[in-house]
Amino acid sequence: MELPPFAAFPPPSVRKDIMPEEWELCLDAWLSLAQGYLLLPPEVFSSKIVKDPSVARFLSSYVESNAQNHNSQNSDSKSVHLRRKCYLVIHRCLSELKQRPPPLLEWQFLSDLSILYAESPSLKPVLQDLWRTQDLNKKWRKQEASLMRTFEDAYKKDEHPELETTLTRTAALLRACPAYGQFLMLGSDFIDAVSTLYAIISSPVKQRLVVIIYRCCSSLLDPLNPKYSMLVDHLYGLYSSRDPNPLLSALCSSTPFVRKLQGRIAGPEAIRAEKLIQQLSVFEGTGTLPPRRKRPMRTKTSKGKGKEKDEYGHGVFDGNLYVHKMSLVTQIQDLFPNLGAGFVIKLLDEYGEDTEQTIACLLDDSLPPHLKSLDQSEDLPHPSPLNSNNLVPHLPPPNSPPLLATRRNIHDNDAFDRLAISPSQIHRGLKAPSQTADTILQDRSSAPNKAAILSALAAFDSDDDERDDTYDVGDVGGTVDAVPGDESGGVWAGCGDSEGESEGGVEERDGDDGRGDRRVGNHEWEGSEEVEEVGGQV
16 A cells, blocks of 8 residues: 655644644644554665655654744644654654665754654664764764854844754754764864853853753763763863853853763873862862752651642642742743743752752753653643632621821921921031040030039038938837937937036037036046945945
């Protein structure tokens, strides 16, 4: 049975003018033809592909059209099914045929294939084997010259959409085929051109240039075919060309290249690269990066609560996306434009929103199997409308809390508060910053007058003092008994000199009265009594 030829896949500009019913018929026809080719035995399949150029033309047009719009692909079952069938036919053409169709060996086709099927784990071995058997070095020399011309045109233009498309395709092909990176690193023309372009280009393109250089340098660390000497030569060239080289600084600070270089390089070149690694670690700002330690996770008792999750433990999208997480998604999509926002959200959930670890796993192609099996072009789903039956009945709004009382102080409504003060009375900082304590004390212009001080002292009455009532009975509290028979009740009542009081009081006597005859007579009388008392006792 003869299979009819394939019709070319239409570009997006033609696709939008096709009616949905006609498009469904086209999908059915392509699916039937692809299934028919897959069922052919190897000998018949090889002869059919060689004789019928329409197969290669259809595959090339399909890959080119869908690679340009991989973020907005149709998610209906027929489109997804056709996407899988086309990959199986391409895989069979590249792996089984000895003479591959020329359209399937073009640089543009293989780069678009790497964008469209970036999540396929079987693509990398096929391209590596294709590179060894077909000797693509000679065929792609023209493409390398074209890439250099694109860089030169970017020096002179402010806008370069062609450059962005070329860089996206180059980065995707470098990820799927490390041998292509070794091809570009032969000689220093490519890395010098990228370094010069990085210094003058705008920010969005700079990130893609860093990804390209990272993948080219990582290809020289391929365990199956390492080229350590070439890598060290290029790094020393970048390090000594400009101090500091912005491309080398961005390579070491925004990618895990230093960690990979330190862990993979071996042999005689390891001694030569030891000093280089120490010099490159300066660009990271923290020295040589230590091995990342995992924090012990505290197990919590599950209470059956929490947000809904899928079978792999990722949160189910409910339509609410925080701004900080969307910024992380945008940051990763700048480096990997072929990834959909929905797939990036699952990556961030897997790695705890650690963008550095997420980018490192994407660059190294070390994602877990349950993430590799997902559709990497998955976009965020639209939240389903709320069911009116599940809504809570309308409740009255809660009462607003009363406003707090306004706090007031003594300075309210003063001249400064009413802005009625003169600007000359306002100053910032010290009023007289040049004055010191000594100059202020020596300045007597504002000191009070001496006459005012004397008049204030004259008005002060030093005799105006209150009576000392420390030992009054009322104040003492009855602890001292009064003398019996004393009318005054004082503790010292009757102890005064009555004779002295009758003569005007003790206070009025002077020194002559103290030394008078009466004073001496009293002393003699007191002495005679003492003698008599002593004599009586004897």
